[in-house]
Amino acid sequence: MVEFLKRISDRVNVVSKVLLAVATITIVTAVFLQVVFRYLLHLPLSWSEELARYTFMWITFLGASVALKQNSLPTITLGKDLFPKSIRPYLYLVSKAISLVFCYVIAVNGTDLALSVVHDKSPGLEFTVAWSYAALPVSCVFMMIHLFHLVAEESRERIKRPLLGLATVVGLALLFWYGINELNIDFSKYIIVFLIGFFVIGVPIPISLAMVAMIAFASLDELPMMIAPQRMFVGLDSFALMAVPFFMLAGAIMHAGGIAQRLIDFASALLGWIRGGLIPANVLASVIFADMSGSAASDTAAIGNVMLPGMIARGYEKNFVTALQAAAGSLGVQFPPSTGMLLYAFVANVSIAGLFMASFVPGFLVAVSFAVTGLIIARRRNYPAEKWVGMRNLGRIFISSIWALITPILILGSILGGICTATEAGVIAVVYSLIVSVGIYRELPLNKIIGVMTTGAVNTARVMFIVSAGMLLGWYLSSQSIPQEIAKLLFSITKDPFWLLVVINIFLILVHTILETGTTILVIVPILLPAILAVGIDPIHFGIIIAINSALGMILPPIGICLFVSSAITNVSLEDVTKAVWPFALANLGVLSLVTAFPWIVHFLPSLFGIK
Numbered sequence: 001m002v003e004f005l006k007r008i009s010d011r012v013n014v015v016s017k018v019l020l021a022v023a024t025i026t027i028v029t030a031v032f033l034q035v036v037f038r039y040l041l042h043l044p045l046s047w048s049e050e051l052a053r054y055t056f057m058w059i060t061f062l063g064a065s066v067a068l069k070q071n072s073l074p075t076i077t078l079g080k081d082l083f084p085k086s087i088r089p090y091l092y093l094v095s096k097a098i099s100l101v102f103c104y105v106i107a108v109n110g111t112d113l114a115l116s117v118v119h120d121k122s123p124g125l126e127f128t129v130a131w132s133y134a135a136l137p138v139s140c141v142f143m144m145i146h147l148f149h150l151v152a153e154e155s156r157e158r159i160k161r162p163l164l165g166l167a168t169v170v171g172l173a174l175l176f177w178y179g180i181n182e183l184n185i186d187f188s189k190y191i192i193v194f195l196i197g198f199f200v201i202g203v204p205i206p207i208s209l210a211m212v213a214m215i216a217f218a219s220l221d222e223l224p225m226m227i228a229p230q231r232m233f234v235g236l237d238s239f240a241l242m243a244v245p246f247f248m249l250a251g252a253i254m255h256a257g258g259i260a261q262r263l264i265d266f267a268s269a270l271l272g273w274i275r276g277g278l279i280p281a282n283v284l285a286s287v288i289f290a291d292m293s294g295s296a297a298s299d300t301a302a303i304g305n306v307m308l309p310g311m312i313a314r315g316y317e318k319n320f321v322t323a324l325q326a327a328a329g330s331l332g333v334q335f336p337p338s339t340g341m342l343l344y345a346f347v348a349n350v351s352i353a354g355l356f357m358a359s360f361v362p363g364f365l366v367a368v369s370f371a372v373t374g375l376i377i378a379r380r381r382n383y384p385a386e387k388w389v390g391m392r393n394l395g396r397i398f399i400s401s402i403w404a405l406i407t408p409i410l411i412l413g414s415i416l417g418g419i420c421t422a423t424e425a426g427v428i429a430v431v432y433s434l435i436v437s438v439g440i441y442r443e444l445p446l447n448k449i450i451g452v453m454t455t456g457a458v459n460t461a462r463v464m465f466i467v468s469a470g471m472l473l474g475w476y477l478s479s480q481s482i483p484q485e486i487a488k489l490l491f492s493i494t495k496d497p498f499w500l501l502v503v504i505n506i507f508l509i510l511v512h513t514i515l516e517t518g519t520t521i522l523v524i525v526p527i528l529l530p531a532i533l534a535v536g537i538d539p540i541h542f543g544i545i546i547a548i549n550s551a552l553g554m555i556l557p558p559i560g561i562c563l564f565v566s567s568a569i570t571n572v573s574l575e576d577v578t579k580a581v582w583p584f585a586l587a588n589l590g591v592l593s594l595v596t597a598f599p600w601i602v603h604f605l606p607s608l609f610g611i612k
Contacts, residue, residue, distance in 0.1 A: 002152045002162050009149035012142050013069050016062045017454050023062070024249070024453045027055045031242070031427040035420065047124035049239055054122070054132035056242050057233065060468060061139035063461020064206070068099075069146040073204035074462060074516060082200065089158035093165060095202045096151050097172035102207045103140040103147065104173070105214060110137030110229035136229050180218045188216035188480075205519055209469035213476045223479075228472060235471025236464060239423055240346055244463060246426025247337045249456035250433045251298040254289070256452050257437020257444035259404040260302040263288050266401040269394050272386030276378020278314065279324060280371040282307050286328035287367050288408060290335040296517075296554055298459075300329025300565040308569050315384055318570050319580040320377065323555075326566040326577065327370050327584035330551040333517055334363040336412060337422060339463060340517040340550055344543045347474075347525050351540075352422045353415055357606045358540050362548060362595045369587035377583065403436045416611065463518055470522025477527065487531035497535045501542075501596050504528060505549060512553025516561060520550060541602045548592045555581050555588070 034048040067073045083091060114133040122129050148166060155165020180187055187194070191212040198208035210232065217223040254260055267285040271277045282303065290299050304325040311321045333340045336356035345352045377383075389397070398405075410432060414425045437444035444452065477483065494500050511520055525546065532542050554562040557578050567577045595601050605611075 002149075002156055005145075005149040005152050009069065009146050012145050013066060016066050016069075016139075016142060020059060020062050020066065020457045021450050021454050023055045023058045024457045027052045027059065027242070027245070028249075028427055028430055030055070031246070031424065032431055035424050035427060039420065050122055050124040052242060053237055053239060054129075056245065056464075057132050057135040057236060059245060059457050060236055060461050060464040061135045062142070063458045064465040065139045065142040065146060066458050067462050067465070068143050068204070069150075070458075071150070072458075072462065073206065074466065075202055075204045076199045089154075090168075091201045092154055092158065093151065093168050094172060095198075096147055097169045097176060098198060098201075098203045098211060099207050100144065100147055100169060100173045101177050102211050102214070103144045105177070105225060106210075106229050106232070107137045107140040107144065109226045110134075110140065113137075113226050113229050113233075116226075133229075133233060136233060177218075180215055185219070187219040191216055205516070206465040206469040209466070209473045209519065209523065213469075213473045216476055223476075231472040231475045232468040235475070236468050238346065240352070240421070241342070241464070241467065243337065243342050243352075243422040243426045244339050244467075245457070245460035246423065246430055247339065247342075248295055248298065248460045248463070249453065250426065250429035251289075251295055251302070252452050252456035252459065253430065253433040253437055253444065254404075254407070255298065255302040256448065257433060258441040259407065259433060259436060260285075260289055261306055262401040262404045262441070264303060264306050266397050266405070268386065269389045269397045273388040274375070275385040276375050276383040277385055278307070278311050278316070279374035279378055279383075282311070282324060283328045283331070283367050283371045283374070286331050287335060287363075288405070290332040290338070295339055295459075296330050296332030296551070297561055297565055299332035300325060300562045301569070304329065304566055304569045308566075312570065314386075317381070317580075318572050319576045320381075322566045322570045322572045322577045323580035323584060324370070324374055325569070326555045326560070326562040326581055327588070328367075329562040329566060330554040330588075331363065331367055331370075333551050333554065334366055334547050335359060336415070337426070338547065340521060340547055341543065342422060343467065343518055343521045344525065344546060347521055348529060348539045348543060350543060351611070353418065354606050354611050355540055355543050356412065357416055357609060357611045358544055358602045359547060360605055361601055362544050362591065365591045365594070365601070366548060366551070366588055369591055370584055373583050373587045403440050407432065407436075416609075466516075466518045467522060470519060473523055474526050477523075483527045483530045486527045487534060490528075490531045491534075495535060497537050498597065500531065500535055501537065501545065504532075505545065505592065505596060508546070508549045509552060512550055513556050513560075515553075517550040517554070520553075521546065538599065538603070540606070541599045544602045545592070545596055548588065548595060552585060552588045552592065555585055 030048045030052040034045050037043045037045050064073065110133070114130045114137060117133060118128055118130040120129050121127065151165050151169050152162040156162040159165060194215055195208055195212045198211060203211070210228065214225065214228050217225055217228060264285045267281040268278060271281040271284060274280065285307070286299050286303050289302055308321050308325055312318055332338065336359055341355050341359065342352065345355050407429065411425050411429050414420050414428065415422050434449070438446065490500060490503065493503055508520070511524060529539070532539065554560060557563065557574060563574060563577055563581065567574055
């Protein structure tokens with residue numbers, strides 16, 4: 001039976017990957033044609049944006065099904081360590097039962113939603129919008145198939161009885177959903193308890209967020225369950241949000257195509273001659289790559305896979321360089337085109353260009369603090385200096401890296417100069433990185449492009465699935481006036497803008513140790529914004545505080561995504577790297593305090609260049 005379920009699951013996964021590749025090529029082509037026709041031929045395409053938005057839905061939800069198959073949906077796993085080992089296999093079954101409920105309810109209600117709009121035509125393409133709405137239920141059916149296979153496989157390994165595992169999951173799912181719907185209890189009052197419980201037992205973060213909203217819908221009665229797939233769909237239906245997959249895809253291409261390697265070569269040649277010079281070289285390379293990929297995890301992996309083995313071979317301690325890379329990688333969320341900043345601009349309705357410009361001074365302060373902290377440690381531990389390469393070799397390395405160094409200028413110049421939108425700049429980055437990787441550096445073979453694009457699409461889906469679920473939960477919280485209640489609570493503590501930010505920073509530091517950036521922005525920021533705006537705090541200033549704060553969370557346990565990525569490269573335990581990362585965490589905290597106390601640090605560049 002396990003082998004049969006595996007064959008079905010594998011075939012569905014192959015179909016998903018093929019569709020993902022087609023969808024990724026379609027969305028890149030559609031938006032790139034829009035750029036060409038709008039800016040070069042001055043002939044706007046009426047259908048390209050529409051096609052891209054609807055394709056984006058398929059990429060998000062199909063990619064989520066592939067991520068579920070790979071067990072790579074973002075999950076808080078440390079909570080299960082609180083339970084005795086003897087019952088952990090059964091917690092796994094409970095978490096899969098919750099996921100099965102989500103998939104079934106969304107598949108059923110998503111199908112009803114798609115059928116209800118089958119006669120509605122899209123204005124540009126003039127085809128039924130049911131095709132785009134179908135992405136969610138189809139993907140949920142695929143997820144159910146993968147869940148049955150994963151449960152059978154894990155049950156065979158953990159409890160030696162795959163059929164019992166499957167029966168248990170189905171029974172628990174039925175019992176859970178029956179209890180929510182039939183018991184005369186207002187479960188909507190306990191959604192925070194459900195959310196924490198789901199996190200603790202290992203339910204994937206996006207499914208946890210969606211499920212607590214669906215539990216509230218079921219308890220309140222007046223909200224039809226069809227709202228759940230509708231709000232998940234509508235939450236993603238934004239051209240601005242498509243900047244996220246484009247920059248993540250561009251980062252995947254740059255990593256595979258030799259661009260990241262050349263950035264490292266240039267940074268090492270420029271700064272390596274200082275004692276411990278590979279430390280600021282690492283930070284510099286991370287800053288430049290952050291200005292291209294928009295992802296802290298991608299920054300950590302791309303730079304770390306190249307830099308860390310060389311640094312360890314030259315005598316740098318494993319624990320130290322692992323912590324350094326985690327800290328340097330977290331810069332990916334503090335520099336444009338940060339995925340977190342794009343999400344914040346969308347949620348808070350602020351200018352992307354203004355937010356990007358405001359991030360440079362605080363971002364460089366954090367980067368310098370990391371470099372200085374690392375150099376102080378290097379001098380105490382007598383880490384080596386590299387041989388000076390000479391001006392001629394430095395010039396040669398610079399020329400070799402020039403195509404890579406142009407990338408951030410191309411991306412940020414087009415956005416900050418008002419030439420094109422962030423989404424259009426993202427697709428330009430994808431096309432440019434493909435040209436450089438395939439045609440100039442020739443390190444990305446044509447036969448590997450589809451694989452890189454599929455990987456980029458799955459990585460995108462892991463983020464955007466959270467966005468979709470977070471928008472659903474955020475809509476429910478707003479409908480119940482929760483943000484206004486939180487604002488009143490905060491005002492009961494203080495109405496002074498500075499002290500309010502201090503209180504919020506403490507809260508966010510705690511939140512970021514258990515929630516990743518996207519979830520925090522989508523769930524917590526809408527709750528805090530009314531209070532922030534009521535006391536006159538600039539939302540762009542608050543956005544930069546969120547970015548620095550979330551970067552701090554990325555290098556602190558138990559979530560610490562950059563810690564996990566970096567330690568996976570060097571095979572250092574999480575406990576050891578946590579001890580080594582504290583100097584960098586304190587440096588980040590120092591800059592966070594400065595930016596909180598002195599808003600002019602944020603506003604200096606936007607005011608200088610007249611960008612709002």
